[in-house]
Amino acid sequence: MPRNKMVPVILCLMLIFGSLPAFDSAQADNGSVSITATSLNVRSGPGLSYPISGSVKKGEKYSIVQKEGDWIQISLGGSKKGWVAEWFTAKEAPATAASPAVSSNSNGSGSVTVNGLRVRKGPGTNHQVVGSFNSGQAVEILGFNGNWAEVRTNSIQGWVSKEYISVKESKATEAPAVSKTSGTVTATSLNVREKPSLNAAQVGQLNYGAAVTVHSQSNGWAEITYSGKNAWVSAQYLKISGKSTADNGKPSTPVDQFTGTVTASQLNVRDKNSLNGIVVGSVSKGQSFKILDEQNNWVKIEYQPGKTGWAAGWFFEKKKNGSAAPSQSVQNSSVSMLHNGTNIRKGPSTGTAVIFRANQGDSFEILSVEKDWYKIALPNGSSGFVAGWIVSVLGTAPQIERPGAEKHTKDKTIVIDPGHGGRDNGTTGVRGTLEKTLTLKTAQLLYDKLRAAGTNVILTRNNDNYISLASRVSSSHYHDADAFISIHYDSINDRSVRGMTTYYYNSKQKPLGEQIHSAVVSKTMLKDRGTRFGDYHVIRENKQTAVLVELGYLSNPTEEVLVNTPQYQEAVANGIFEGLARYFKNN
Template sequence: MKKRKPLILVICLILLAGITQEGTQVKAENSTVTITTNNLNVRQGPGLSYPILGQAQKGDQFNALSREGDWIKINFQGQSGYVASWLISDMTTSQTGEKAASTNSQAIITTDGLRVRKGPGTSYGVLGTIQKGTAYKVKSTEGSWVKIQTPYGDGWVANEFVQYSGSQEQNSSSSSQTGEITANSLNVRNKPSLTSDIIGKLNSGETVAVISQNDSWTEISFSGKAGWISSQYIAVQSSQSKSKPKQSASGKSGTVTATSLTVRNKGSLNGKPIGSVTKGQTFPILEQTDNWAKIEYRTGSYGWVASWFIDMTAEKNSGSSQQSVNGSSAIILHNGSNIRKKASTQSSVIHRANKGDSFEIISLNDDWYEVRLPNGGTGFVAGWIVKVEGSAPAVTKPGAEQHLRNKTIVLDPGHGGRDNGTTGARGTREKDITIRTAQLLADKLRSAGANVILTRSGDTYLPLPSRVGISHYHNADAFISIHYDSTPDRTARGATTYYYHPFQQELAANIHSNVIAMTNLRDRGYRAGDYHVIRENKRNAVLIELGYLSNPAEEALIASAQYQQSATAGIYQGLARYFKN
């Protein structure tokens, strides 16, 4: 009998371990989850090694049975299956305190390197990091945590590190006044004194809630607390003045054509995101600079949007869709291109042009440029057969959006954080210009209805395996890694596109040919290349080098707004042609 005691003890310990393990599962009875990506694998167990039961589609909802680590157990077609928690959202249950967010509310991040977690607490795993000034759609809140839509999927951040815009209230202040900042790098202090501590900075164009004023100082709401700024650098508006609609100084209004368009505090991709507008909304155009338009995106709040995603119309009488494009030229891409009497392929041809011919652009009419002919007359040329020099927006071929709609495209801006990439002859850092290109391309693709994920949305370092992991997690239809080249030979120039696996070659060919056509860079070809982000990628992936920063002349071209438009239009068109075929 004594010899059996150790055996009985072992059996008891095993049973106790089973009870303990079962207790770690988070019950989620009466809960539902919503799938956030297409073709999501539902597995037989909580891990990537388990067999696949089937696939769920974006928007599908299921009853959640329990949580096991990073996996959610669901009721799938009458069976128990598991889905990855980082690819689902809107888990609602009577047992949690999660609350749905107000429609169109956005969270603006107030600190650098903020961790995005898989759940509302520091015990949950980290999906990635996001940077100060970036804005994300709010999905829901729970306690002191807020769920936001990020490039890594839906995740949670601490509420103390965000400011809200949109329908959700930004602060607890009940002030009926707001103010617009009129100076850059304006110090915000903890007391109304030049000797007090600086708690942050504001830039021209930003809007803040005004709490009080005393002579030369104004008290404002800043990052969830009270701060003080000099009154001479803020234009205060009362609720009465805000209620009056702003009249357009340009005599034009604009309708948003992108699904979701970021509003920034200045007319540049380097401007801080302060809100967003959606497709179909119309605003008076208050001011235009280069390719940016200033609008009143919310009552009393002003910001800048990219004008190539705004359909401009005159506010009075004409109803014309022509847009001013002064100082721009249209460069013909192909021999024998037709210039027509009217903006239509059915109109008669009045002039034929050859590759390299340049024409002054008078206006933009839908997808056609009105140009000045050598005889002094005018004609129309299709925007998708020319390259633009100047501030005029690049035009993509009509119908391309139908081939991009609902496609999942992962954009990978090369380098970031501690990894600067190469530095140009004039000091341009590769990591800065790759994110600029990616953000511009993302806006174009989203306007066509594509589901776009950026591997990084700010100046953050991301290991190469993590970039590939994002491609796999989202079952990307295409993965584009964006780079700029460098070599000791300062005369080297041109664009090169790389693929690794044979099935990636067709995507590389389509993107490369269209980028060359739109930018007129030297064609260095598309070829096989042994790069981690395409070698280890099981999805259709390419890496593109969009010119040489080591060449001073090409560096100046690369940094220009016109080149960025042309390059991203080329990638856009290449993706559309690939999916069409």
């Protein structure tokens, strides 16, 4: 939050939002979970399709039996067990405060991704801080406990949040299946790399027609022998001879079997097969691509010549040898209605008949995705379609954006201002979140989304540097910004306060603030604290259209956990993006 609003931070508890998963995954070996929904159905199996066998209440605690996907099996007493949706639970810390025994064996190595990462004596914020790491520092990983990783260097050993550790798995952990096959290079010149990554060092090149022995394939890469050493090449530029047989005798996944055609109006391409991945580009409806790899319902494509990335597989119509593959269902996902009287239609179009109406908060299982619509299961046993941009998604399926929003932000100049930085931490959450770190995380996600839509985007800071308020405003003036957005998170000494507030200084700024505020509240389901006048330097002294957004209260422990989740960050970026599109469409 801005410095002239900083207040003491106090611990508090509150109701959690059912529309977004607010806690990290509960692991089967990490003790117990508490229920965060007011009333949560218990099912006989790990999915919405299984019968309801009972229910549990908010605040009740249960030990974990096992985990499967986004579902966890809990012990209900005696021999009775049941499955609940993971996103409506909160992981409980181990009962003992003592640090678990350390295995002498290393689980791999990694590097720190942020500056000032606190090192603690045990896996939890209740343990004493014994030191800190800076971004890029290499660590040895000894083990994991829930959301914590035990690490050590030559000078220190302790526990850190695993969210801020980039893990490099050991060879023993990776255990790639060894294939016995051969391949021929199909590219004019194929780069040979030290590791299976475009960022890895190049160790040589192979010419068209060169024969290689393929030892294994992983994520679109093929492991070969080059100059007597193991190296990697892009598998899409190899013609594999015969069937690739792994050590277990089973054929490995073939490469380039399918071609996929995009069915969404606009679809983000990311650097990894997860919503946590950075947006590196976008593709449009009707474009077709070779599917280079497929993992966890995500497909790897070459979205531009020489550039590959991952996109959600359920937005592709796949074809193999000229025949269409059946559309892919979205498992363990549901939609929640954002408005009363939401139309459920017979088909995936506003031109089809309304067959059902739902109210705010009603939840339905997703059966499949067709174009920009979700096919959902209705209470009477039939199915219907709801527009993807008027619902909130629970589970693995991504939130569909309103079609065409990107055309309104294309070629606009947007300055994004991550609040605080450097010696100015902003507020500190009750669980240790630094506002300056979180504002930068949000800003970078929004930056990637806008850039992929063709927007000219400028960040006032892209690292943990201190930038004066005057310099932030000067950046807006220098770039002649069409919009300036200052991103913050709030804090107050009232432990019951939660929600989002958006500030403007003059009437020129108010329409932008109202559009962004409305869109973000709709996407995140945060408590709406309104759009109001605010006397803050970065909007008061700004000649451009400028607003300041407070995206939740770090002084509230539950909201602090919520705003740190990848799902919330994705929803916020989508909301600001859509709010900008609405503003430019109307102005």
